[in-house]
Amino acid sequence: MEPFDAVIIGSGPSGASTAIKLAEAGWKIALVEKEILPRYKTCGGGLVYRGRNYLPFDISSAVERELHQVEIFFGKKSTLIFKAQREKPIVTMIMRDSFDSLLVNQAKKHSIVIYEGEKITGLENDENKDLAVVKTDKRTIAAKFVIAADGALSPTAKLAGWPETRQICPALEYEIKVSPTDFERLSKTVRFDMDVVPKGYGWCFPKKNHLSVGVGNFMKLTKTLNLKTYYQDYLQTLGISNVLEEQAHGFIIPISPRTDGFVKHRVFLIGDAAGFADPVTAEGISNAILSGNLVAKALVESQANLDKATLLYQQYLDEKILPELLTGIKLAKLFYNNQKLRNLMLQKLGQTATEAMTDVFMGVRSYPKDYKESIRRRLKLMVFSLKKNPDF
Numbered sequence: 001m002e003p004f005d006a007v008i009i010g011s012g013p014s015g016a017s018t019a020i021k022l023a024e025a026g027w028k029i030a031l032v033e034k035e036i037l038p039r040y041k042t043c044g045g046g047l048v049y050r051g052r053n054y055l056p057f058d059i060s061s062a063v064e065r066e067l068h069q070v071e072i073f074f075g076k077k078s079t080l081i082f083k084a085q086r087e088k089p090i091v092t093m094i095m096r097d098s099f100d101s102l103l104v105n106q107a108k109k110h111s112i113v114i115y116e117g118e119k120i121t122g123l124e125n126d127e128n129k130d131l132a133v134v135k136t137d138k139r140t141i142a143a144k145f146v147i148a149a150d151g152a153l154s155p156t157a158k159l160a161g162w163p164e165t166r167q168i169c170p171a172l173e174y175e176i177k178v179s180p181t182d183f184e185r186l187s188k189t190v191r192f193d194m195d196v197v198p199k200g201y202g203w204c205f206p207k208k209n210h211l212s213v214g215v216g217n218f219m220k221l222t223k224t225l226n227l228k229t230y231y232q233d234y235l236q237t238l239g240i241s242n243v244l245e246e247q248a249h250g251f252i253i254p255i256s257p258r259t260d261g262f263v264k265h266r267v268f269l270i271g272d273a274a275g276f277a278d279p280v281t282a283e284g285i286s287n288a289i290l291s292g293n294l295v296a297k298a299l300v301e302s303q304a305n306l307d308k309a310t311l312l313y314q315q316y317l318d319e320k321i322l323p324e325l326l327t328g329i330k331l332a333k334l335f336y337n338n339q340k341l342r343n344l345m346l347q348k349l350g351q352t353a354t355e356a357m358t359d360v361f362m363g364v365r366s367y368p369k370d371y372k373e374s375i376r377r378r379l380k381l382m383v384f385s386l387k388k389n390p391d392f
């Protein structure tokens with residue numbers, strides 16, 4: 001069989017986005033997916049506006065709900081509450097089975113070959129022919145390039161020789177049905193509760209007819225948490241006493257980029273395989289799509305030249321993804337490791353911070369590079385106002 005231009009492993013948002021862009025450019029693409037589509041994917045299904053903006057086609061058939069308001073609760077007793085609203089939907093709620101299928105169907109319009117229900121099991125280089133050879137449990141596929149879009153566990157990255165350098169965090173996701181009264185009460189807003197998990201948060205995302213409720217820990221701890229207990233407590237915080245139906249799922253999110261590069265041999269890493277989820281929020285769909293778009297751009301512009309594509313991909317990541325992630329890692333440390341100081345500061349600056357975070361979700365700003373100076377300045381102002389008004 002003729003070799004493919006590229007074989008993409010994984011049909012999540014990163015892999016499907018690459019497939020769409022490469023197929024649009026006339027590349028001959030194979031997409032290998034271990035599940036049969038549509039498949040459930042453990043995810044809150046909160047697609048922030050900037051991620052949605054990376055998709056220049058109609059996704060309405062996969063939209064469960066559009067939310068124009070975000071609420072963020074801080075403090076063990078949820079004593080600090082901040083809200084932000086925007087005209088455009090801040091978070092579009094999706095279920096990943098329909099959403100990921102919609103993206104794959106978009107790629108299918110350009111006649112790509114899909115091997116569903118097949119796992120990658122081996123990876124070799126055929127240097128003589130300038131090809132990579134991917135083995136699945138059913139066949140052998142030769143291609144000029146391999147795109148590892150196979151998520152947090154990324155067997156492809158392991159087979160290509162990457163050691164683990166990403167920070168990996170655990171998260172639980174529950175799809176639950178609650179009483180009509182509770183659903184009505186919780187379905188108008190995107191809700192984050194920052195202090196219901198040590199160094200992490202809980203979320204309540206309303207879908208069409210149910211809630212996606214989850215808890216995650218996003219910073220290293222000295223002990224392992226029993227997240228199930230935190231989920232049960234979180235239901236109390238949300239005022240849910242009766243869960244009518246519940247499906248529990250657990251998985252991991254890599255929240256820092258790999259430290260040893262994103263290309264090896266003929267393999268390019270994107271999305272969770274590369275560690276591109278946001279270090280503060282663990283929101284990963286936006287950068288999954290963006291990195292998929294960027295790798296496709298690099299490959300097409302290189303005219304399938306490996307060295308050129310490697311340089312271009314790194315350049316695009318340096319421009320569009322990595323600086324924000326590196327600032328995000330530092331901000332996450334400040335945010336999760338100094339809870340008392342953070343909440344004290346938020347009494348004064350909570351609304352400003354909530355608006356800024358919402359702007360990041362909307363894609364109109366990034367994390368401030370000069371965040372240290374800005375925090376130092378604001379701390380000084382705060383200490384000054386504390387001195388003037390000790391009751392503050």
Ligand SMILES: Cc1cc2nc3c(=O)[nH]c(=O)nc-3n(C[C@H](O)[C@H](O)[C@H](O)COP(=O)(O)OP(=O)(O)OC[C@H]3O[C@@H](n4cnc5c(N)ncnc54)[C@H](O)[C@@H]3O)c2cc1C
Pocket residue numbers: 009010011012013014015032033034035041042043044045046047048118119120149150151152154155156171172173214250251252253270271272273277282283284285286288
């Ligand atoms: C509990 C939880 C909640 C989250 N909530 C949100 C949220 O609300 N919003 C948000 O933006 N992000 C969220 N994330 C993060 C988000 O899910 C990921 O960042 C995103 O899915 C990454 O996309 P991807 O395409 O890189 O990988 P994935 O979406 O994981 O896709 C990888 C694909 O590869 C396939 N695959 C795996 N192994 C193989 C193999 N051996 N052979 C072939 N195929 C294979 C998988 O079946 C899968 O289809 C959440 C994550 C978790 C765990």
